[in-house]
Amino acid sequence: MNSNEPPIIEVIDLVHQFGERAVLNDISFNVHRGETLVIMGGSGCGKSTLLRHMIGSMKPTSGSVKIFGEEIAAMKESEIGRVRQRFGMLFQSGALLASLTVGENVSLPLFQHTDKSADEIEAIVKQKLEMVGLTGFEDLKPAEISGGMKKRVGLARALALDPELLFSDEPTSGLDPIMTAVVDQLTLKLARGSHMSAVVVSHDMTSAFRIATRMIMLGHGSIVAQGTPEEIRTSTNPEVHQFINGEADGPIPLNLSQDKHEDHQCVKPRPFALARYRFHHKSS
Amino acid sequence: MVFIGVRAAPMVALTAFSVGVTLAMQAAHSLRELGAEMYIPDLVMVTLLREMGPVLIAVIVIGRSGSAVAAELGTMKVSEEIEALEVMAINPVQYLVVPRFLAMLVMLPALTIFGNYIGVFGGWAVCTFALDFNTAGYVLRALQSADTWDLYSGMIKSVVFAWIVITIACNAGLHVDGGAEGVGQATTASVVQALLAMLVTNAVLTGIFFFAA
Numbered sequence: 148m149n150s151n152e153p154p155i156i157e158v159i160d161l162v163h164q165f166g167e168r169a170v171l172n173d174i175s176f177n178v179h180r181g182e183t184l185v186i187m188g189g190s191g192c193g194k195s196t197l198l199r200h201m202i203g204s205m206k207p208t209s210g211s212v213k214i215f216g217e218e219i220a221a222m223k224e225s226e227i228g229r230v231r232q233r234f235g236m237l238f239q240s241g242a243l244l245a246s247l248t249v250g251e252n253v254s255l256p257l258f259q260h261t262d263k264s265a266d267e268i269e270a271i272v273k274q275k276l277e278m279v280g281l282t283g284f285e286d287l288k289p290a291e292i293s294g295g296m297k298k299r300v301g302l303a304r305a306l307a308l309d310p311e312l313l314f315s316d317e318p319t320s321g322l323d324p325i326m327t328a329v330v331d332q333l334t335l336k337l338a339r340g341s342h343m344s345a346v347v348v349s350h351d352m353t354s355a356f357r358i359a360t361r362m363i364m365l366g367h368g369s370i371v372a373q374g375t376p377e378e379i380r381t382s383t384n385p386e387v388h389q390f391i392n393g394e395a396d397g398p399i400p401l402n403l404s405q406d407k408h409e410d411h412q413c414v415k416p417r418p419f420a421l422a423r424y425r426f427h428h429k430s431s
Numbered sequence: 432m433v434f435i436g437v438r439a440a441p442m443v444a445l446t447a448f449s450v451g452v453t454l455a456m457q458a459a460h461s462l463r464e465l466g467a468e469m470y471i472p473d474l475v476m477v478t479l480l481r482e483m484g485p486v487l488i489a490v491i492v493i494g495r496s497g498s499a500v501a502a503e504l505g506t507m508k509v510s511e512e513i514e515a516l517e518v519m520a521i522n523p524v525q526y527l528v529v530p531r532f533l534a535m536l537v538m539l540p541a542l543t544i545f546g547n548y549i550g551v552f553g554g555w556a557v558c559t560f561a562l563d564f565n566t567a568g569y570v571l572r573a574l575q576s577a578d579t580w581d582l583y584s585g586m587i588k589s590v591v592f593a594w595i596v597i598t599i600a601c602n603a604g605l606h607v608d609g610g611a612e613g614v615g616q617a618t619t620a621s622v623v624q625a626l627l628a629m630l631v632t633n634a635v636l637t638g639i640f641f642f643a644a
Contacts, residue, residue, distance in 0.1 A: 202518050228520035242515035244507070256519045304519075 153216050154179050155312055155344045156201060161210035163196055170196050172368045174210070178361075180311075181342040183334060185355045187390060188365035189399060194348045195316065197365070201346065202236055202314060203227040214312070232260050234312040235305030239320070241297035243289040243304070249276070250285030253304045260308060275303040280329055295322045302330065306337070313337070313345045319354045331357045352391050356380070364390060366399070439495055439542060443488055447546035450483050451475060451553020459562060468562065472569050473576030475554035480581040481641070484547045486633055489592040492539055493625045497600040500531055501621035504604025505614035513605065528601045539593035540586055547585070584640045591636065592629050599625045 154177035163171040170193045178184045188194050199205040200212050203219045212219050214230055222230070243252045250272050257268045276282055279299035289297055298321060305313060313334070319327040331354050337343040338360075349355045355362065355376075362379045364372045364387055372379060372387045379387060389397030458474040504527060507513050516523045551573060558564035603621035607613045 204514060204517060224522075228522070231518055231520040236515070236518045238511050238515055240511055242511035244512050244515075245510070246503075255521070259519070259521050 152180060154213075155182075155215060156184075156346065157211075157213040157216075158197075158201070159211045159213075161197070161200060161212060162208045163193075163200065163205065164208045170368050171200070171207075174365075174368075174370060176363060176370070176373065178312075178344050178346060180344055181338055182360045183338050183345040183347060183358050185359040185362045186346065186348045186365060187350070187352075187355060187362060188371075189390070192365045193368045194365055198314060198316060198346070198348055202234075203231065232256075232308065233310060234314065235308065235310035237298070237301045237305045237313070237315040237318055239316040241289070241294075241301035243297055243300055245289050247288075248285060249281070249287050249289065249292065249300050252289070252300060253307055256304065256307045271307065272303075275306055276300070278306070278333060279303045280326065295326060298322065299326070299330070302333075309341070311343060313343055315345065315347045315349075317348060317350065319349065319351045327351065327354055328357075330354075334358050352393065439492060439538075440545065442491055442495065443542050443546045444549045446487055446491055447479075447484070447549035448553040448556075450487060451479065451550035451555075452557050453553075454478055454483070454550070455554040455557035456561075459557065469572065470576075471558055471562070472554065472564075472572035476551060476573040476577045477581055479547050479550040479554075480577055480585045482585075482633070482637070484543050484550060485585045485588040485592060486629070488543045488546045489539065489589070489596065489629050490626065492535075492542065492593075493596050493622055493629065496535070497596045497625050498618050498622050500597065500600040501604040502614055502618045504528075504601060505607035505617045508605060508607045509610050509614060523605070528605075531601065532597050535593045535597040536590065539596070540589040543585065543589040584636075587640075588633060588636050591632060595628050595632060596625045599628065 156176075156178040158177075159175050161171055161174040162169060174197060176184070186194050186197065196205065200207055200220070201214065203212075203214075203222065206220050215233060217230060219227060219230060243249075244255070247255065250269075253272045253275055254268050257263060257271060261268075263271070272285065273282070276284060279302050281296060281299055281303065284292065284296070284300070289300070292300070298318065302315070302318065305315075315334075318330055318334075322330060334345055334347070335358055338345060338358075345358070347355070347358065359376045362372075362374065362376055363370055364379070366386055372382055372384050374382070379391065382388065385398045388394075389399050454475045455471055458471045459468065462468050462470055462474070504513075507527070513523045513527075516526060554573075555564075555566065555569050558569050559566060600621045603617040603624070607617045609616075
């Protein structure tokens with residue numbers, strides 16, 4: 148890793164508000180070439196929102212998000228498209244186009260953004276599917292394969308253009324332990340061999356510690372802890388400790404009925420709003 | 432294009448045929464009292480070309496293809512497919528909406544022409560088998576009664592309806608949120624809005640073409 152090189156991702160003082168509520172609060176971090184950043188945190192703590200800012204589909208309330216040194220928040224749709232061709236994104240559900248076959252899904256970005264011939268594209272599609280262990284599945288429709296397979300096709304599609312940067316939303320959830328290891332090794336191989344950077348949102352701690360070069364833990368829309376996997380593992384922060392060890396008891400509020408830490412809640416329930424909603428429903 | 436056009440043809444044919452038959456029977460009943468049975472073909476032909484053809488075929492296409500487009504795009508929206516396209520730097524409007532728009536703009540007028548033929552055929556069936564017309568007489572009267580403007584006005588309507596139907600359907604589909612329930616609501620809304628917009632526009636166009644002039 149060359150520290151003089153500008154970072155691939157530079158997030159500075161990112162704030163995002165939905166009305167009064169700050170979903171993201173003063174988030175700052177960098178991702179350099181070849182690094183794999185894992186973002187952890189409980190449900191509803193802003194992980195997906197943060198990811199959406201980095202891919203340019205949400206605009207921050209304030210702060211800056213630079214991808215490849217360019218401010219993505221200030222760009223027009225057409226300019227964002229140019230940046231997006233340089234990164235791949237794996238969605239949690241795979242987000243395959245249901246009307247196309249597996250092969251067509253993977254070839255879609257190649258047909259849209261390159262001048263390669265149909266034969267070349269077919270070869271690339273074969274190679275990418277082989278990387279995720281799905282040789283021979285080209286002609287099936289997404290509806291005919293399992294959830295885990297869809298996700299791996301999604302990964303093959305994200306890697307189709309040999310991106311410099313890969314975003315993954317829960318890449319290993321729904322995969323069996325062996326496929327999890329395969330996907331992790333693939334990420335590691337690409338990071339080490341091709342100096343691809345990756346940003347991975349994950350709940351899977353085994354996988355997270357296997358692939359991460361740096362980790363961020365989000366809580367209540369802010370960064371609770373940030374560091375190398377070793378620093379996170381040995382962290383004395385009780386929230387980090389509870390999260391990485393998967394313990395039910397600890398400082399992280401769970402919004403259960405016996406919960407005594409209401410003022411720490413990540414998403415505060417609004418009983419009054421809820422009551423009003425119910426009332427509307429009855430009266431209509 | 433195959434879905435919007437070709438597969439809708441049998442349904443269009445049946446509808447148009449029954450409308451042609453109904454028109455001829457109603458016309459026969461009323462015109463007989465006036466002793467003007469010979470005008471039955473005129474009535475069938477002009478009504479079909481100007482009004483019934485474009486409107487009824489549009490109703491079928493709204494129910495069949497408009498709703499399907501809204502539901503399909505809506506499902507794509509809720510399953511993150513649209514977002515995936517955007518992130519792959521593929522413009523969803525260019526990739527998804529434009530082909531559907533063109534298919535509708537070609538196929539609805541084409542179906543209307545097809546439906547007009549079948550409707551006139553329905554009228555012929557009544558006139559030939561139940562009344563004392565011969566085929567040549569029916570065709571001659573029908574062709575004499577209509578001028579090209581009757582055909583063109585119907586076609587203009589049909590193109591305008593196609594534009595209305597597909598715009599509403601795509602718009603409803605792309606703005607779905609809230610899962611399967613949202614898709615259902617958007618589909619219903621697209622059908623209702625498209626029907627209303629189409630009927631109101633039809634009244635306005637008829638006013639412009641045949642009343643104000």
